[in-house]
Amino acid sequence: MTDIKAMTLEEITQSCRQMGQPAFRGKQIFSWLHKGVRSFDEMSNLPLALREKLAAEFTITVPRVARKQVSQLDGTIKYLWELADGNCIETVLMAYHHGNTVCISSQVGCRMGCTFCASTLAGKVRNLRASEMVDQVLFTQLDSGREISNIVLMGIGEPLDNMDEVLRFLELINHPDGMHIGMRHISLSTCGVVPGIRRLAELELQLTLSVSLHAPDSETRSRIMPVNRAYDVEELFAACHDYFRKTGRRISFEYAMIDGVNDHDWQADLLSSRIAGMPGHVNLIPLNNVVESPFRPSKRTAAFQKRLESHGVTATVRRSLGGDIDASCGQLRRKAMEEGANLQQ
Numbered sequence: 001m002t003d004i005k006a007m008t009l010e011e012i013t014q015s016c017r018q019m020g021q022p023a024f025r026g027k028q029i030f031s032w033l034h035k036g037v038r039s040f041d042e043m044s045n046l047p048l049a050l051r052e053k054l055a056a057e058f059t060i061t062v063p064r065v066a067r068k069q070v071s072q073l074d075g076t077i078k079y080l081w082e083l084a085d086g087n088c089i090e091t092v093l094m095a096y097h098h099g100n101t102v103c104i105s106s107q108v109g110c111r112m113g114c115t116f117c118a119s120t121l122a123g124k125v126r127n128l129r130a131s132e133m134v135d136q137v138l139f140t141q142l143d144s145g146r147e148i149s150n151i152v153l154m155g156i157g158e159p160l161d162n163m164d165e166v167l168r169f170l171e172l173i174n175h176p177d178g179m180h181i182g183m184r185h186i187s188l189s190t191c192g193v194v195p196g197i198r199r200l201a202e203l204e205l206q207l208t209l210s211v212s213l214h215a216p217d218s219e220t221r222s223r224i225m226p227v228n229r230a231y232d233v234e235e236l237f238a239a240c241h242d243y244f245r246k247t248g249r250r251i252s253f254e255y256a257m258i259d260g261v262n263d264h265d266w267q268a269d270l271l272s273s274r275i276a277g278m279p280g281h282v283n284l285i286p287l288n289n290v291v292e293s294p295f296r297p298s299k300r301t302a303a304f305q306k307r308l309e310s311h312g313v314t315a316t317v318r319r320s321l322g323g324d325i326d327a328s329c330g331q332l333r334r335k336a337m338e339e340g341a342n343l344q345q
Contacts, residue, residue, distance in 0.1 A: 107157025
Protein backbone atom coordinates (compact mmCIF):
# COMPACT_ATOMS: atom_id res chain seq x y z
CA MET A 1 0.00 0.00 0.00
CA THR A 2 1.02 3.62 -0.54
CA ASP A 3 2.65 5.59 2.29
CA ILE A 4 0.22 8.53 2.46
CA LYS A 5 2.26 10.62 4.91
CA ALA A 6 5.09 10.77 2.37
CA MET A 7 2.71 12.46 -0.09
CA THR A 8 2.46 16.22 -0.56
CA LEU A 9 -0.82 18.07 -0.12
CA GLU A 10 -1.15 18.33 -3.91
CA GLU A 11 -0.64 14.57 -4.34
CA ILE A 12 -3.22 13.74 -1.65
CA THR A 13 -5.68 16.20 -3.19
CA GLN A 14 -5.21 14.59 -6.60
CA SER A 15 -5.89 11.16 -5.09
CA CYS A 16 -9.07 12.54 -3.52
CA ARG A 17 -10.24 13.84 -6.90
CA GLN A 18 -9.60 10.41 -8.43
CA MET A 19 -11.86 8.95 -5.72
CA GLY A 20 -14.57 11.43 -6.67
CA GLN A 21 -14.02 13.52 -3.56
CA PRO A 22 -13.93 17.34 -3.37
CA ALA A 23 -10.49 18.95 -3.28
CA PHE A 24 -10.86 20.22 0.30
CA ARG A 25 -10.69 16.61 1.54
CA GLY A 26 -7.01 16.61 0.64
CA LYS A 27 -6.29 19.44 3.05
CA GLN A 28 -8.29 17.74 5.80
CA ILE A 29 -6.36 14.47 5.37
CA PHE A 30 -2.98 16.23 5.19
CA SER A 31 -3.73 18.17 8.38
CA TRP A 32 -4.79 15.03 10.27
CA LEU A 33 -1.63 13.17 9.22
CA HIS A 34 0.59 15.94 10.54
CA LYS A 35 -1.25 15.99 13.86
CA GLY A 36 -0.13 12.42 14.46
CA VAL A 37 -3.23 10.30 13.88
CA ARG A 38 -2.50 6.59 13.93
CA SER A 39 -5.42 5.44 11.76
CA PHE A 40 -7.93 6.83 9.30
CA ASP A 41 -10.67 6.15 11.86
CA GLU A 42 -9.37 9.14 13.84
CA MET A 43 -10.13 11.51 10.94
CA SER A 44 -13.52 12.32 12.40
CA ASN A 45 -14.58 14.95 9.84
CA LEU A 46 -14.27 12.51 6.91
CA PRO A 47 -17.22 10.35 5.75
CA LEU A 48 -16.99 6.74 6.90
CA ALA A 49 -16.97 5.46 3.32
CA LEU A 50 -13.95 7.63 2.50
CA ARG A 51 -12.10 6.52 5.62
CA GLU A 52 -12.67 2.89 4.64
CA LYS A 53 -11.46 3.51 1.10
CA LEU A 54 -8.34 5.29 2.37
CA ALA A 55 -7.58 2.43 4.76
CA ALA A 56 -7.81 -0.03 1.86
CA GLU A 57 -5.37 1.89 -0.35
CA PHE A 58 -2.99 3.70 1.99
CA THR A 59 -0.95 3.11 5.11
CA ILE A 60 -0.04 5.58 7.89
CA THR A 61 3.47 5.29 9.33
CA VAL A 62 3.64 5.16 13.13
CA PRO A 63 7.01 4.42 14.76
CA ARG A 64 7.23 2.56 18.07
CA VAL A 65 9.32 3.77 20.99
CA ALA A 66 11.82 0.93 21.35
CA ARG A 67 13.82 2.79 24.00
CA LYS A 68 13.67 6.17 25.65
CA GLN A 69 16.37 7.69 27.81
CA VAL A 70 16.04 10.95 29.71
CA SER A 71 19.15 12.75 30.91
CA GLN A 72 19.19 13.55 34.61
CA LEU A 73 21.74 16.27 33.87
CA ASP A 74 19.90 18.51 31.40
CA GLY A 75 16.60 16.87 30.41
CA THR A 76 17.81 15.76 26.97
CA ILE A 77 15.67 12.89 25.66
CA LYS A 78 16.98 10.21 23.33
CA TYR A 79 14.57 8.00 21.41
CA LEU A 80 15.27 4.74 19.66
CA TRP A 81 12.37 4.38 17.21
CA GLU A 82 11.44 1.03 15.70
CA LEU A 83 10.14 1.38 12.16
CA ALA A 84 7.57 -0.78 10.39
CA ASP A 85 10.24 -3.09 8.96
CA GLY A 86 11.92 -3.64 12.34
CA ASN A 87 14.87 -1.33 11.71
CA CYS A 88 15.71 1.24 14.38
CA ILE A 89 16.77 4.88 14.18
CA GLU A 90 17.69 7.53 16.74
CA THR A 91 16.25 10.94 17.54
CA VAL A 92 17.45 13.36 20.22
CA LEU A 93 15.43 16.17 21.78
CA MET A 94 17.47 18.99 23.31
CA ALA A 95 16.36 22.08 25.23
CA TYR A 96 18.07 25.40 24.48
CA HIS A 97 17.24 28.96 25.53
CA HIS A 98 15.78 29.59 22.06
CA GLY A 99 13.46 26.57 22.18
CA ASN A 100 13.41 22.80 21.76
CA THR A 101 15.58 21.30 19.04
CA VAL A 102 15.15 17.82 17.63
CA CYS A 103 18.05 16.05 15.95
CA ILE A 104 16.75 13.51 13.43
CA SER A 105 18.19 10.68 11.33
CA SER A 106 17.96 10.54 7.54
CA GLN A 107 19.09 6.94 6.96
CA VAL A 108 19.16 3.61 8.76
CA GLY A 109 22.90 3.40 9.30
CA CYS A 110 25.44 5.27 7.20
CA ARG A 111 27.93 4.35 4.49
CA MET A 112 30.24 7.36 4.80
CA GLY A 113 32.73 5.56 7.05
CA CYS A 114 33.91 8.44 9.24
CA THR A 115 36.33 6.73 11.62
CA PHE A 116 35.28 8.57 14.79
CA CYS A 117 31.50 8.10 14.38
CA ALA A 118 29.36 5.31 15.86
CA SER A 119 26.63 5.73 13.22
CA THR A 120 28.66 4.20 10.44
CA LEU A 121 30.00 1.10 12.22
CA ALA A 122 27.34 -1.28 10.86
CA GLY A 123 27.13 0.42 7.46
CA LYS A 124 24.06 1.69 5.66
CA VAL A 125 20.89 -0.42 5.66
CA ARG A 126 18.53 1.85 3.72
CA ASN A 127 17.34 5.41 3.18
CA LEU A 128 14.52 6.80 5.29
CA ARG A 129 11.36 7.95 3.56
CA ALA A 130 10.18 11.52 4.03
CA SER A 131 7.35 10.28 6.24
CA GLU A 132 9.80 8.53 8.56
CA MET A 133 11.68 11.79 9.01
CA VAL A 134 8.45 13.69 9.66
CA ASP A 135 7.50 11.04 12.22
CA GLN A 136 10.66 11.67 14.22
CA VAL A 137 9.70 15.32 14.66
CA LEU A 138 5.99 14.70 15.10
CA PHE A 139 6.04 11.79 17.54
CA THR A 140 8.94 13.21 19.54
CA GLN A 141 6.80 16.30 20.09
CA LEU A 142 3.72 14.24 20.96
CA ASP A 143 5.54 11.85 23.30
CA SER A 144 7.58 14.50 25.11
CA GLY A 145 4.86 17.13 25.34
CA ARG A 146 7.44 19.74 24.29
CA GLU A 147 6.76 21.97 21.29
CA ILE A 148 9.57 21.63 18.78
CA SER A 149 10.81 24.85 17.21
CA ASN A 150 14.05 23.74 15.53
CA ILE A 151 15.25 20.74 13.55
CA VAL A 152 18.76 19.53 12.79
CA LEU A 153 19.35 16.79 10.23
CA MET A 154 22.43 15.62 12.05
CA GLY A 155 21.48 12.18 13.35
CA ILE A 156 22.29 8.83 11.78
CA GLY A 157 22.96 8.99 8.05
CA GLU A 158 24.14 11.49 5.42
CA PRO A 159 21.21 13.70 4.33
CA LEU A 160 22.70 14.49 0.92
CA ASP A 161 23.06 10.75 0.27
CA ASN A 162 19.26 10.63 0.49
CA MET A 163 18.58 13.99 -1.05
CA ASP A 164 15.28 13.46 -2.85
CA GLU A 165 13.57 12.18 0.30
CA VAL A 166 15.18 14.90 2.42
CA LEU A 167 13.89 17.60 0.06
CA ARG A 168 10.42 16.08 0.23
CA PHE A 169 10.68 16.02 4.04
CA LEU A 170 11.61 19.71 4.06
CA GLU A 171 8.56 20.52 1.92
CA LEU A 172 6.27 18.55 4.23
CA ILE A 173 7.62 19.85 7.54
CA ASN A 174 7.60 23.45 6.29
CA HIS A 175 4.02 23.32 5.01
CA PRO A 176 1.59 25.71 6.76
CA ASP A 177 -1.01 22.93 7.04
CA GLY A 178 1.56 20.62 8.61
CA MET A 179 4.01 21.31 11.44
CA HIS A 180 5.00 24.56 9.70
CA ILE A 181 8.59 24.72 10.91
CA GLY A 182 10.36 27.48 8.98
CA MET A 183 13.45 26.84 6.86
CA ARG A 184 15.51 29.25 8.96
CA HIS A 185 14.82 26.96 11.92
CA ILE A 186 16.24 23.92 10.11
CA SER A 187 19.90 22.91 9.86
CA LEU A 188 21.20 20.27 7.46
CA SER A 189 24.54 18.65 8.15
CA THR A 190 26.66 17.01 5.46
CA CYS A 191 30.06 15.34 5.61
CA GLY A 192 30.89 17.04 2.30
CA VAL A 193 28.88 15.57 -0.58
CA VAL A 194 29.76 18.34 -3.03
CA PRO A 195 27.12 17.65 -5.74
CA GLY A 196 24.45 17.83 -3.03
CA ILE A 197 25.79 21.14 -1.71
CA ARG A 198 25.71 22.58 -5.22
CA ARG A 199 22.15 21.33 -5.75
CA LEU A 200 21.08 22.95 -2.47
CA ALA A 201 22.69 26.20 -3.59
CA GLU A 202 20.64 26.20 -6.78
CA LEU A 203 17.45 25.68 -4.79
CA GLU A 204 18.33 28.67 -2.57
CA LEU A 205 16.59 27.21 0.45
CA GLN A 206 16.94 29.40 3.53
CA LEU A 207 18.01 26.58 5.83
CA THR A 208 21.37 26.53 7.60
CA LEU A 209 24.02 24.39 5.94
CA SER A 210 26.37 22.68 8.36
CA VAL A 211 29.51 20.98 7.04
CA SER A 212 31.14 18.22 9.08
CA LEU A 213 34.70 19.24 8.27
CA HIS A 214 36.92 17.88 11.05
CA ALA A 215 40.17 18.68 9.22
CA PRO A 216 41.27 21.52 6.90
CA ASP A 217 43.89 19.49 5.01
CA SER A 218 43.22 16.61 2.65
CA GLU A 219 45.81 14.25 4.12
CA THR A 220 44.23 14.31 7.58
CA ARG A 221 40.65 14.49 6.33
CA SER A 222 41.06 11.53 3.97
CA ARG A 223 42.40 9.49 6.89
CA ILE A 224 39.38 10.11 9.11
CA MET A 225 36.67 10.81 6.49
CA PRO A 226 36.67 8.60 3.35
CA VAL A 227 34.31 11.03 1.58
CA ASN A 228 37.32 13.34 1.16
CA ARG A 229 38.78 10.87 -1.35
CA ALA A 230 35.78 11.53 -3.58
CA TYR A 231 35.43 15.27 -2.90
CA ASP A 232 38.62 16.67 -1.44
CA VAL A 233 38.79 19.61 0.91
CA GLU A 234 39.70 22.09 -1.83
CA GLU A 235 36.65 21.08 -3.88
CA LEU A 236 34.50 21.17 -0.75
CA PHE A 237 35.51 24.71 0.17
CA ALA A 238 35.01 25.88 -3.42
CA ALA A 239 31.43 24.57 -3.21
CA CYS A 240 30.96 26.26 0.18
CA HIS A 241 32.10 29.64 -1.14
CA ASP A 242 29.76 29.24 -4.13
CA TYR A 243 26.94 28.27 -1.77
CA PHE A 244 27.42 31.46 0.25
CA ARG A 245 27.58 33.63 -2.88
CA LYS A 246 24.37 32.04 -4.17
CA THR A 247 22.29 32.00 -0.97
CA GLY A 248 23.86 34.64 1.28
CA ARG A 249 23.59 32.12 4.13
CA ARG A 250 26.42 31.66 6.62
CA ILE A 251 27.81 28.12 6.77
CA SER A 252 28.60 26.35 10.03
CA PHE A 253 31.64 24.07 10.08
CA GLU A 254 31.53 21.19 12.56
CA TYR A 255 34.94 20.25 13.90
CA ALA A 256 35.37 17.31 16.30
CA MET A 257 38.52 17.89 18.30
CA ILE A 258 40.69 14.76 18.07
CA ASP A 259 43.82 14.50 20.18
CA GLY A 260 47.00 14.77 18.09
CA VAL A 261 45.14 14.45 14.78
CA ASN A 262 43.42 17.72 13.86
CA ASP A 263 44.14 20.02 16.80
CA HIS A 264 47.47 21.60 15.77
CA ASP A 265 48.04 25.35 15.42
CA TRP A 266 48.93 25.02 11.74
CA GLN A 267 45.56 23.37 11.11
CA ALA A 268 43.77 26.27 12.82
CA ASP A 269 45.72 28.66 10.59
CA LEU A 270 44.85 26.68 7.44
CA LEU A 271 41.19 26.45 8.41
CA SER A 272 41.08 30.21 8.91
CA SER A 273 42.56 30.84 5.47
CA ARG A 274 40.05 28.50 3.79
CA ILE A 275 37.09 30.25 5.44
CA ALA A 276 38.37 33.72 4.55
CA GLY A 277 35.94 35.56 2.27
CA MET A 278 32.73 34.21 3.74
CA PRO A 279 31.12 34.54 7.20
CA GLY A 280 31.73 30.99 8.36
CA HIS A 281 31.25 29.77 11.90
CA VAL A 282 33.35 26.97 13.41
CA ASN A 283 31.65 24.76 15.97
CA LEU A 284 34.31 22.90 17.95
CA ILE A 285 32.97 19.59 19.27
CA PRO A 286 34.46 17.69 22.20
CA LEU A 287 34.95 14.20 20.78
CA ASN A 288 32.66 11.45 22.05
CA ASN A 289 34.42 8.34 23.24
CA VAL A 290 33.47 5.50 20.89
CA VAL A 291 34.82 2.18 22.15
CA GLU A 292 35.72 0.90 18.67
CA SER A 293 37.55 4.11 17.71
CA PRO A 294 41.28 4.65 18.36
CA PHE A 295 40.75 8.42 18.72
CA ARG A 296 40.48 10.34 21.97
CA PRO A 297 39.25 13.84 22.84
CA SER A 298 41.68 16.71 22.31
CA LYS A 299 43.21 18.56 25.23
CA ARG A 300 43.78 21.64 23.06
CA THR A 301 40.23 22.75 22.32
CA ALA A 302 40.56 26.10 24.12
CA ALA A 303 43.91 26.84 22.46
CA PHE A 304 42.55 25.91 19.03
CA GLN A 305 39.55 28.17 19.54
CA LYS A 306 41.79 31.06 20.59
CA ARG A 307 43.98 30.54 17.51
CA LEU A 308 40.94 30.68 15.19
CA GLU A 309 39.65 33.81 16.91
CA SER A 310 43.03 35.48 16.48
CA HIS A 311 42.39 35.25 12.71
CA GLY A 312 38.93 36.77 13.06
CA VAL A 313 37.04 33.48 12.77
CA THR A 314 33.95 33.01 14.92
CA ALA A 315 34.47 29.80 16.89
CA THR A 316 32.42 28.28 19.68
CA VAL A 317 32.65 25.06 21.68
CA ARG A 318 29.50 22.96 21.48
CA ARG A 319 27.79 22.44 24.82
CA SER A 320 27.66 18.73 25.56
CA LEU A 321 24.11 17.50 26.19
CA GLY A 322 22.85 14.08 27.26
CA GLY A 323 26.26 12.76 28.23
CA ASP A 324 24.69 10.27 30.64
CA ILE A 325 22.34 8.72 28.03
CA ASP A 326 24.57 7.95 25.01
CA ALA A 327 23.13 11.00 23.23
CA SER A 328 25.71 11.11 20.45
CA CYS A 329 24.69 9.66 17.09
CA GLY A 330 24.59 5.91 16.71
CA GLN A 331 25.45 4.89 20.26
CA LEU A 332 22.01 3.76 21.39
CA ARG A 333 21.24 1.96 18.11
CA ARG A 334 24.60 0.19 18.27
CA LYS A 335 24.00 -0.88 21.87
CA ALA A 336 20.55 -2.24 21.00
CA MET A 337 21.95 -4.14 18.02
CA GLU A 338 24.67 -5.69 20.17
CA GLU A 339 22.18 -6.73 22.84
CA GLY A 340 19.89 -8.20 20.19
CA ALA A 341 22.76 -10.19 18.70
CA ASN A 342 23.73 -11.50 22.15
CA LEU A 343 20.14 -12.62 22.79
CA GLN A 344 20.15 -14.59 19.53
CA GLN A 345 23.35 -16.46 20.38
